[in-house]
Amino acid sequence: MQDKPSAIELVEAVANFIREHAMPQLQGHTAFHARVAANALDIIKRELEVAPAAEMQERERLAALLGHDGALEELNRELCGKIETGELTLETTALGEHLWATTLTKLAIDQPNYSGYRRALKEWQESR
Amino acid sequence: MAAGSENIASQLADVARAHIADATGATGLKRLSGGASQETWAFSATTESGEIPLILRRAPGGESSKRDTAVMLETEAILIGLAEKAGVPVPPVRHVLQPGDDLGHGFIMGRVEGETIARKILRDDEFASARPIMAAQCGEILARLHNIDRASLPELRVSPGASEVEQYWHTYKTHGHPHPVFELAFRWLRDNAPQNTELTLVHGDFRHGNLMIGPEGVRAVLDWELAHLGDPMEDLGWICVNSWRFGNIDNPVGGFGKREDMFAAYEAAGGGKVDPARVKFWEVLGSLKWGVMCTSMYEGFRHDGSVERATIGRRSSETEIDLLRLLAPRG
Numbered sequence: 001m002q003d004k005p006s007a008i009e010l011v012e013a014v015a016n017f018i019r020e021h022a023m024p025q026l027q028g029h030t031a032f033h034a035r036v037a038a039n040a041l042d043i044i045k046r047e048l049e050v051a052p053a054a055e056m057q058e059r060e061r062l063a064a065l066l067g068h069d070g071a072l073e074e075l076n077r078e079l080c081g082k083i084e085t086g087e088l089t090l091e092t093t094a095l096g097e098h099l100w101a102t103t104l105t106k107l108a109i110d111q112p113n114y115s116g117y118r119r120a121l122k123e124w125q126e127s128r
Numbered sequence: 129m130a131a132g133s134e135n136i137a138s139q140l141a142d143v144a145r146a147h148i149a150d151a152t153g154a155t156g157l158k159r160l161s162g163g164a165s166q167e168t169w170a171f172s173a174t175t176e177s178g179e180i181p182l183i184l185r186r187a188p189g190g191e192s193s194k195r196d197t198a199v200m201l202e203t204e205a206i207l208i209g210l211a212e213k214a215g216v217p218v219p220p221v222r223h224v225l226q227p228g229d230d231l232g233h234g235f236i237m238g239r240v241e242g243e244t245i246a247r248k249i250l251r252d253d254e255f256a257s258a259r260p261i262m263a264a265q266c267g268e269i270l271a272r273l274h275n276i277d278r279a280s281l282p283e284l285r286v287s288p289g290a291s292e293v294e295q296y297w298h299t300y301k302t303h304g305h306p307h308p309v310f311e312l313a314f315r316w317l318r319d320n321a322p323q324n325t326e327l328t329l330v331h332g333d334f335r336h337g338n339l340m341i342g343p344e345g346v347r348a349v350l351d352w353e354l355a356h357l358g359d360p361m362e363d364l365g366w367i368c369v370n371s372w373r374f375g376n377i378d379n380p381v382g383g384f385g386k387r388e389d390m391f392a393a394y395e396a397a398g399g400g401k402v403d404p405a406r407v408k409f410w411e412v413l414g415s416l417k418w419g420v421m422c423t424s425m426y427e428g429f430r431h432d433g434s435v436e437r438a439t440i441g442r443r444s445s446e447t448e449i450d451l452l453r454l455l456a457p458r459g
Contacts, residue, residue: 037435043442076306083311090312096456099309103452106445115377116370116449120458127458 008048015041046109054105061098136169139231140184144173147223148182148236151175166201166353170239181241183219186234198353199284205235206282207329207352214272217348219340240348246336246374250383258345263385264393265346266334266367271399273349274328274360281329285356289406290321292358292413300420303427309448313416316455322359322406330358335372336382361403364390365410370450371418412454419447 005013018038026034055072062075065088070078082088083095090096107117137157144151151173160168160183167186172179187201199207205221212218219238225231249255287295297314300307331338332354340348366372368380368387376383381390391402422444429437 033435036439040435040439043439073306076308079308080306080311083308083315086315089315090456096458099312099456100452100458103309103445103448107449110442110445114446114449115373115375116446116453119377120449120453123453124458 008045011041011045011048015045043110046112050105050109058098058102058105061094061101065092065094065098136184136231137171139229140171143223143225143229143231143236144182146229148173148180150177151180155179166234172239181239182222183237183239184231184234185237186225186232189232191232199355201234201353203282203284204352204355205237207355208237210276210280210329211273211349211352214276216269216272217346219348219350240340242340242342242347244337244340244350246372246383249336249341250374250376254343255341257343258341259384262341262345263381263387263389266339266381266385267364267390267393267395267399268397269346269349270331270334270360270363270390271394271397273331273363274399276329278328278357281357284329286327287356287358288322288325288327289317289359289362289409289413292362292417293317293321296413296417296420299424303420303423305423305426307419307423307444307448309451310416310419312455313412313451317409317413317416320409322361322403322409325359325361325406327357328360330356330360330362332356332358332362333366334363335367335369336374339382359406359410360400361406362410364394364402365407365412366414368407368411369414369418371415371447408454412451415447415450415454419444419451422447 015038018034018041023031023034023038059069059072059075062072062079063069066075066078066082069075079088088095104117104120107114107120111117137154140154140157144154153174154171155174156179157169157171160170167184167188169184169186170181171184172181185201185204202224205224208218208221212220219240221235221237223236225234225236243249243252243255250259293314300310300314331349331352333351334349338349338351339346340350367382367390370377370380373379373383379385380387387404387407391404391407394400394402422440422442425437426441428434429441
């Protein structure tokens with residue numbers, strides 16, 4: 001176990017430093033790339049917060065779909081193969097639910113402001 | 129041997145004098161963009177009565193290299209000429225470079241002023257009058273473009289739906305990272321690929337960035353390098369991909385208009401009957417294409433360490449949620 005500050009706190013502090021102190025000193029292309037860099041740190045922060053629990057759930061769903069446990073990447077490769085051959089289809093309800101849950105997590109980390117993600121969340125709330 | 133960039137200005141002055149009517153020289157040379165496939169330069173030909181704003185498009189360093197999907201610049205110039213005759217707004221081609229011009233492969237065309245940046249077109253007051261009419265303009269323009277007589281076309285890549293799917297499947301598999309949602313989309317596209325469709329000239333990249341816009345709407349269709357023979361519904365589907373709506377999710381056509389307005393104008397301008405199911409096929413393939421292109425950014429990132437490329441790599445998930453909303457809608 002590492003000491004405080006946590007990785008999440010460190011990443012947050014660096015992103016704040018870039019936005020509040022470094023960027024005002026920069027111009028043009030360098031300022032743009034500094035903003036991109038701060039956004040990348042935001043992705044890391046959200047991944048540190050969300051991914052550990054989400055990946056455990058993803059692996060559990062994959063194990064249920066495929067009938068055996070394994071490493072996350074290997075399970076995903078196997079799932080890809082079964083979708084390609086048509087062995088697993090959307091008519092298998094659990095596949096659709098798995099892909100939705102996994103993709104919503106990816107967006108929560110990568111691009112939580114993306115229009116398609118926000119609309120999907122709204123549609124999901126309205127349907128319940 | 130083509131001229132290096134330091135010599136372009138003087139070569140262009142010679143070319144302008146020889147090939148642009150009344151030109152006395154060239155001035156104001158400025159590099160606009162440079163990609164792997166071509167360079168774009170802005171300059172003006174000087175005349176006794178004023179300056180003529182022009183664009184030079186040429187192969188990088190003047191050297192032509194044939195890519196898998198891009199047409200040669202000489203072909204692009206022919207297509208722009210045919211489009212102009214068909215009533216498609218384009219910057220008129222003024223001169224196709226010859227070996228004696230010593231500028232390599234490329235052509236000189238008129239420079240149309242306007243805006244190509246989506247966020248400005250979708251938000252700035254200057255374009256408030258353009259936004260409501262642009263979907264219909266796009267429909268009309270595409271109808272004219274697709275109606276160009278096939279017999280008049282230069283030799284082009286032939287790529288109907290099924291072969292486009294296989295092309296991007298190959299790119300995806302080369303990348304190697306597993307994307308179950310992409311697999312689902314590839315499977316759906318293979319099961320739903322249009323069969324035996326009539327093939328026409330297709331622009332291939334009809335969307336923001338390649339449309340020059342003014343307050344009165346579309347001023348010019350640019351960048352014909354991905355033109356090919358394909359399903360005309362391809363152009364109608366590509367401009368509806370959510371990635372090109374820039375947040376205006378309820379305006380499917382480029383974030384500014386409705387599908388129905390584009391379709392109605394397309395049919396009214398003689399573009400033939402629109403098949404919404406086939407347009408959807410191309411929208412699905414379009415989302416997937418952009419998703420696969422985002423994953424390809426990771427390869428570039430591994431070479432140059434660019435943070436910008438790295439973050440674009442993380443945008444492939446945007447297309448995955450769009451694909452799920454198209455193929456497995458909930459609620």
